[in-house]
Amino acid sequence: MDLYSLTITQAHELLRQRKISSLELTQALLERIREVDGQIGAYLTVTEAVALEQARQADERLRRGERVTPLTGIPFGVKDSIVTEGIRTTCGSRILEHYVPPYQATAVRRLLDAGAVLLGKHNLDEFSMGSSTENSAFFPTRNPWDLKRVPGGSSGGSAAAVAAGECFFALGGDTGGSIRLPAAFCNVVGLKPTYGRVSRYGLIALASSFDTIGPLTRTVEDAALVLQVIAGQDAHDATSLAQPVPDYAAQLQRPVKGLRLGLPREYFVPGMEAGVEAALQEAIRQFERLGMEIREVSLPHTPYALAVYYLILFAEASANLARFDGVRFGSAAQQAQTIPELYLETRGKGFGAEVKRRIMLGAYTLSAGYYDAYYLKAQRVRTLLRQDFERAFEVCDVLLTPVSPGVAFRLGEKTADPLAMYLSDVYLVATNPAGVPALALPCGFSEGLPVGMQLIARHGEEALLFQVGHAYQQVTEWHKMRPALGR
Amino acid sequence: MEQKYEAVIGLEIHAELQTRSKMFCACPADYAHAESPNTHICPICTGQPGTLPVVNRAALEQGIQVALALHCTIPPLNIFARKNYYYPDLPKGYQISQYEMPLAVNGWVEVPVGKEGTLQRIRIRRVHLEEDTAKLFHQGDRSLIDFNRAGVPLLEIVSEPDMHSVDAVLAYAMHIRNVLRYLGVNSGDMQKGVLRFEANISVRPAGSQELRTRTEIKNLNSFRALTRATAYEIRRQIAIYESGGQVLQETLGWDEEHEVTLSQRSKEHAHDYRYFPEPDLPPLQIEAAWVEALRAALPELPEARRQRFIEAYGLPVAEARILTAEKSLADYFEAVLPQTQASPREVSSWMIGEFLRHLNERQIEVEAVPFPPQALAELLNLVAQRTITMATAKEVLREMFESGAMPQAIVEARGLAQIADEATLMPLIERVLQENPQVVESYLNGKESVFQWLMGQVARATRGKADPQLTRQLLQSRLDALRRSRL
Numbered sequence: 015m016d017l018y019s020l021t022i023t024q025a026h027e028l029l030r031q032r033k034i035s036s037l038e039l040t041q042a043l044l045e046r047i048r049e050v051d052g053q054i055g056a057y058l059t060v061t062e063a064v065a066l067e068q069a070r071q072a073d074e075r076l077r078r079g080e081r082v083t084p085l086t087g088i089p090f091g092v093k094d095s096i097v098t099e100g101i102r103t104t105c106g107s108r109i110l111e112h113y114v115p116p117y118q119a120t121a122v123r124r125l126l127d128a129g130a131v132l133l134g135k136h137n138l139d140e141f142s143m144g145s146s147t148e149n150s151a152f153f154p155t156r157n158p159w160d161l162k163r164v165p166g167g168s169s170g171g172s173a174a175a176v177a178a179g180e181c182f183f184a185l186g187g188d189t190g191g192s193i194r195l196p197a198a199f200c201n202v203v204g205l206k207p208t209y210g211r212v213s214r215y216g217l218i219a220l221a222s223s224f225d226t227i228g229p230l231t232r233t234v235e236d237a238a239l240v241l242q243v244i245a246g247q248d249a250h251d252a253t254s255l256a257q258p259v260p261d262y263a264a265q266l267q268r269p270v271k272g273l274r275l276g277l278p279r280e281y282f283v284p285g286m287e288a289g290v291e292a293a294l295q296e297a298i299r300q301f302e303r304l305g306m307e308i309r310e311v312s313l314p315h316t317p318y319a320l321a322v323y324y325l326i327l328f329a330e331a332s333a334n335l336a337r338f339d340g341v342r343f344g345s346a347a348q349q350a351q352t353i354p355e356l357y358l359e360t361r362g363k364g365f366g367a368e369v370k371r372r373i374m375l376g377a378y379t380l381s382a383g384y385y386d387a388y389y390l391k392a393q394r395v396r397t398l399l400r401q402d403f404e405r406a407f408e409v410c411d412v413l414l415t416p417v418s419p420g421v422a423f424r425l426g427e428k429t430a431d432p433l434a435m436y437l438s439d440v441y442l443v444a445t446n447p448a449g450v451p452a453l454a455l456p457c458g459f460s461e462g463l464p465v466g467m468q469l470i471a472r473h474g475e476e477a478l479l480f481q482v483g484h485a486y487q488q489v490t491e492w493h494k495m496r497p498a499l500g501r
Numbered sequence: 502m503e504q505k506y507e508a509v510i511g512l513e514i515h516a517e518l519q520t521r522s523k524m525f526c527a528c529p530a531d532y533a534h535a536e537s538p539n540t541h542i543c544p545i546c547t548g549q550p551g552t553l554p555v556v557n558r559a560a561l562e563q564g565i566q567v568a569l570a571l572h573c574t575i576p577p578l579n580i581f582a583r584k585n586y587y588y589p590d591l592p593k594g595y596q597i598s599q600y601e602m603p604l605a606v607n608g609w610v611e612v613p614v615g616k617e618g619t620l621q622r623i624r625i626r627r628v629h630l631e632e633d634t635a636k637l638f639h640q641g642d643r644s645l646i647d648f649n650r651a652g653v654p655l656l657e658i659v660s661e662p663d664m665h666s667v668d669a670v671l672a673y674a675m676h677i678r679n680v681l682r683y684l685g686v687n688s689g690d691m692q693k694g695v696l697r698f699e700a701n702i703s704v705r706p707a708g709s710q711e712l713r714t715r716t717e718i719k720n721l722n723s724f725r726a727l728t729r730a731t732a733y734e735i736r737r738q739i740a741i742y743e744s745g746g747q748v749l750q751e752t753l754g755w756d757e758e759h760e761v762t763l764s765q766r767s768k769e770h771a772h773d774y775r776y777f778p779e780p781d782l783p784p785l786q787i788e789a790a791w792v793e794a795l796r797a798a799l800p801e802l803p804e805a806r807r808q809r810f811i812e813a814y815g816l817p818v819a820e821a822r823i824l825t826a827e828k829s830l831a832d833y834f835e836a837v838l839p840q841t842q843a844s845p846r847e848v849s850s851w852m853i854g855e856f857l858r859h860l861n862e863r864q865i866e867v868e869a870v871p872f873p874p875q876a877l878a879e880l881l882n883l884v885a886q887r888t889i890t891m892a893t894a895k896e897v898l899r900e901m902f903e904s905g906a907m908p909q910a911i912v913e914a915r916g917l918a919q920i921a922d923e924a925t926l927m928p929l930i931e932r933v934l935q936e937n938p939q940v941v942e943s944y945l946n947g948k949e950s951v952f953q954w955l956m957g958q959v960a961r962a963t964r965g966k967a968d969p970q971l972t973r974q975l976l977q978s979r980l981d982a983l984r985r986s987r988l
Contacts, residue, residue: 018652073770096551097549097550097551103550105550110550113550115542115544115549115550115551116549117544117552118551119551194789214551214553215551215552215554216551217551217554218550218551219781220550221780222780222781223780247614249555250552250553250555251553251555251780252553252554252555252556252781253553253780253781253782253783287861329777330777330780332585332775332777333583333595333777335547335593335594336585336587336593336594336595337592337593338594339587339589339594340552341589341592341646342547342548342592353587353588353589357587368555377775380585380775380776381773381775381778382773382775385777401928435573472532
């Protein structure tokens, strides 16, 4: 087996037994990036020198047996919407093309403290706005399973990199499916944690009340290892949760027999591709065989989820992106003579079409006379969405839904139709306004392309998601499939 | 003309709080003492992407104490909001402020208005917390930004439109400044911009209750600007109504040099701030027990201190009011008291007379007095012990203000000690009588009013050092002797 296709658990075992070094592992991955990233386009920045230095330090830790964690010496990548101190962070936008952050995101700092090795920064839709990574201001990322297809988005670079063997795990950001959709399209595992479980400090905000940072990995077990390190309260994030972080690995092996699996009827409706539906039905039978009880449940406000999600997102994003005004960020406006000119030049040239569309919609929905009808109404329905989940969890432990109605689509297929693009996330967006955790994991293939399923649990119940997902991966092989790239 | 109309004025006061750190980050808030521009800054207060605010508890406590001192209600839930507008001094493109659920509501103060000091109640609509902006410096065609002030806590105190004269506006503004200083939350140093005013003004026919179109004058940074601008604006609006015109709702600026208000924005161009709740800060629960603890910790406030001065020291109401109008003056007074033999009334009349006259003449604050309260106590002791005369004391005080020297030292160095022995005074009195035979003659003929003139001659001969009591006694007995010799 090639070093680059190991899981974290496997790589850690080899490192711990000193059969390989972190330096070898890191060099193998840098080599893999050189080999395949020309086709994939997962990386915006490769931090080779930083990675090699961190690998040497990790080897030193491993040699001395000091402060060794499951992530010590393991190379990873970070979505470029998460800041890295001293390392260019673009958020996929021209306006931040040359931005070098003066501080470290909390999640990244925790990984580096644990001894993980930073390989570089992953491509994404500009300011995480998109579902295909085609909105990157630099270049699109391609799906390792079919280079004519998108990897999903907005954390498309991260999912593609994990799938293509260009890193062992990645940190992504999920505001309304941005980790889970690309995870499903690329046949990897993606976790959107409970809102506040992982500090947002250092995540360039899209919609502050939805944004989460989570791992993309090759197995559920790996996702648990990464969350263990990045989760926990942070003094820099007032919305981070105070609850202690449980020992996820300790709960991984628990049997799932007797747990109740809820199928929300609003999520199993016509419109799903046949191959996707077949894969899901098979997964449900698999859970039944594992001894879980299958229950049909209802999330009655689901039809409003997309509207609620986008209305609040537009509003919050319009304010979050106001700071990119040409004073400190963006260099387009050297000739501006007046302040309005400075803003118009910087923002007119610095932002892509989708970003401008969302800022305008957001400013509109917040403006006098429209606030009550749009923003306030959306916030009220948000409460109903949250209550939907609370009620459903009175009769089941975990919900199972599709990730997307279809498999990865072709590049360019939906770029002309924003609404069609928004609909790719129709099964994913409700969890973010509700704040609940959700796990996407591989459950089959349709015409050679990966299909994913989504497991949803109560607030703070990531351990349960890991338990159910891990049980599934013990009896299935989908997550072990690798794209035939570069062969 | 003005009697035909009544002004209706509301005031917004922005007060910087003297906390150690800024409102939402750990940077020092004391920007006035920064060694150079952009040194009290961090990723948070410069609006770096990905950063998050964290509320400064001390600012909250100071804000609550001010609100309690203004008899406000503190609601149990407190929500921060984003106020969206673009300006180069606003790093995030929005200001974190409060809108729908402010820190405090429904307060009042009673202030003495005009020469008579009639007490008038002015209601406080709301008190809320927000962050200050950066400072802009314009140099030729360039503008520079100093972010040291960005994020400094600001308390905004909004009155109801309960003021009807410039006198009331001044009394209210001075009262608020005094309360802030009593609480030690604001230096009151207007020149440093720690207090800034905005006045909302309309005028209506006297006796009417209608609320007419109002204008708003922004950025008034001194009592002088506040009163002059308010007076000007009242006259301007009256003149408009007198000539049959209509006042336009607009935002005005105050042109200090030409002493006129100038239009900045009309109603049509008024900002729509698109307020919405700040998603980065969860709603703050204000525990009643905490509020009560802060109430219990309130220092003595101006009204209470005034009352105590009247009752404990037997001061007339007018004097107590003057002494307590400035915390520093009242503190000085109470620091002098225990160190002097002079009575509280005597100390009070010295401070309100000579002491304040010097402050006014020299245009300085109590803090800038070059000698300690102990020095003033010593001076009053010298008078009480009849070491120096009242006249000498005034001269010594002048020198104390000039050099900061202690009174005893001045008296000794300049030989100003009172002449209180008969052996020295008697020959001087004899000489005065011999030199002014006609005056003596008229006294003996019954014109006793010339006695004072003779006293003055003795004082002059001793350059004010003659003990008036002894002089009076000796002069009287000498003249009585002369009268007897005539009989």
